[in-house]
Amino acid sequence: MSDNLIERISSALESEYTLEGLVRQLLEMLELVTNMESTYLTRVEPDGSQQHILFSRNSRHMQIPEGLSVPWGDTLCKRALDEGRRYTCDVAGIWGDSEAAKALGITTYVSTPVRLADGSLYGTLCAASSEQRELSERSEQVLQLFAQLIAQQIQNEQLMKKLQQANAALTTSSYTDDLTGLPNRRAVFDQLPQLFTRAKLDARYVLVAFADLDDFKQINDVYGHDAGDEFLCAVGERLKAGVRYDEILGRVGGDEFIVAGAGPTDYADAQDAARAFKTRLASLLTGDYKLHSLTIKYGGPSIGAVAVNPGDVSPDMALRAADEAMYQDKKTRRR
Template sequence: MDKQLEQLAQFVATANTVEGLTRPLLALLQRITGLESTYLTAIDETAGVQHILIANNSGSLLLPEDLTVPWQDTLCKRALESQQFVTEDVAACWGDSEAARQLGLKSYISVPVTNQDGTVFGTLCGASSLSVALGNMPHLPELLRLCADLISHQLSREHFAKQVAARANETELQLSRVRLVAKVSELCVAAQSLRLTVGQTAEFMLQSGLCSQAVAFELENDQFVAIDPAQQGWAAVVSHLQSELSLDSRRQSIIRLQNDDKTQQEFADYLQPEQTLFLLKVYSDVTAVAAIFIQAQPEATQLAENKPLLLSISNSLSLLARRLADHQALTQLNKQLEYLAQHDTLTTLPNRRYLFDELARQVARADRQQQSFFILFIDLDGFKAINDTYGHETGDEFLCEFAKRLRNVMRSGDFTARHGGDEFVMLCQCSAGNNTEQQAAQLVNRIRTATCGIFGLTDVTLEYAGPSVGLIQWQPGDSTDGDKLLSQADAVMYQDKQQRRKHA
């Protein structure tokens, strides 16, 4: 007995698994008892069956591993109920067992193996079709109980190890979720592009291991457009899956999609069986602007039950969408305000403020480049008479038409502004190396030709003789004072007005 105990101690010391401990124990029991087969079973009382998990066969009686038999007819059940775990004459003890009769069992041993909570896991058994003098082994019941206890202890160890591993996996999964939400939140705080952020979020979700597929989409009139063009084939899949939903379901942030046999058959190249499908939608106010399609890993069943994770991601992206939309609206409003601050509301030409800013820029640029340019001051002769005769509405319409004609004669690089009332200013480029006086004359003539003649307005047709025009040429070294330059051009315009009156 001492030798057997020493061997048992070695088995326990070296075994890391139930199988690693049980196989040498079964071999040892076979050598000690002389039984043809020793084996470990598991009992499933709910299903009413008993399975042979591990077997050691050395004679003509072969009990294969994975053999499953009805629990009600087994010798193990009879031994357990009668508490008789060793018998040399099976027929005398349990002659009503059909299984024992078919196998021709004569000698039999069985002892229960329990779980950590005391419930029966299975049995440690031995059987033989030959008669074996088991009664000559007084320590056999004690040895059987010891072996069963060792297996029970190893089962408990493995169960505890599995629990620890499961808790570790769950903890790691929770950490992965926390890290994922943190990464997405951090990304959304600094993001300037919803499109890029939704695409990166899909990549983060895929890298986290919580899903086997994550496809990012932009939504245009509820149409899915893949952010990655290579994934556009998924658009038809997701569109079909969403079309199967009610209208109210489509408006939710997190939508569970159907993955039935019909859908898998129709989209066999895309969808995998037994996977949970989600559609995560991103909203700007009440409008869905983006979405992420998620195909959950089969082993990540927690994801299917953890909508708060997806909802956190959806909320972060939706907050980003609203922030970017508000920023875009504010930027657009600022542009409109800036435009209104720099343009005349009637003619839409740049106003006096814009004129002085542009004049300063052109002076600085021309000075750096040692170039010159023309400044033209234009006054609408006879405009007061038009207003007095036809009214201010006609006068305003005339001003708009006049401004339009000035725009039509502008060349690339020219600038035209309404100085105020019936006065306009143009800043025009001067070609280097050519006769500047000839250029100036041609420019004035082009303006006069464009702005005189017939003006067909809504309520009246006018014959207009054209404006008075004053032109000066700015050259490097001249004054950089905008008011002074415009005063000089105004003075030349006044001279032109006097000459036109003499010849009128």
């Protein structure tokens, strides 16, 4: 293998971070090494039904189109793999019944399987020409090397995808309440500053409501913790169904919930909106809860709802104000 080719391979490995970018460079090098008209990478469906041309390079008359899909059982690649024949310059004489070869005008053909670390077949790396071409030992070595490099890149991308999925699942889990499926305290406290920033830019007030489920301990004591957990889940479902798409919702404690959203731009309108906000949530959470084994007639939570100016009040200050308003509501309800 020439120093120039080694240098180009090293450069491609250093500069390309995607499968497509690497393969396109390797196909160009493969064309120069094999002197073939077309070089291409295929993907074989895991069930062996179809073969797809993922990336191809066509420099002369022959055209192997990207996106072409054919039944795997009728391909030169499968025949070559089954027969252990990687190269021929007499396709018509060996596989004369191949309709695909006739349609594409393939006379010389060479391929090698692209196998992953577990031995599974990903696809094939191929080169073809409408004219007879001799394949040197060096060209065959390059073909196999490129197939290994492509397999390694595929595995790297698959690993990266799994890591990203695992990270996304971990992030979702860390921001989700295990029992109710609502956003948890961490999620709410991460979202509130964003809400305040947007409301400040729009010159709008922010509505924050803090709800505490009165008599929840009694529900646990009388009906058991399983019923209590089921009741919390039912509360969560009502909140999810009743809050608006642009409102922040979360369970921030055992029986405590927060709802927040953008309000009007006018002070008086914002105060009216806070009262309406409280009424809406109270109506949403008050009433009969039909659980699996019983029905609970629930008198509703204590709710503190405030309208604050995001230019003057921080999220923490707003939460303290809503919490204080909730305790005032609790005192009033007890009287």
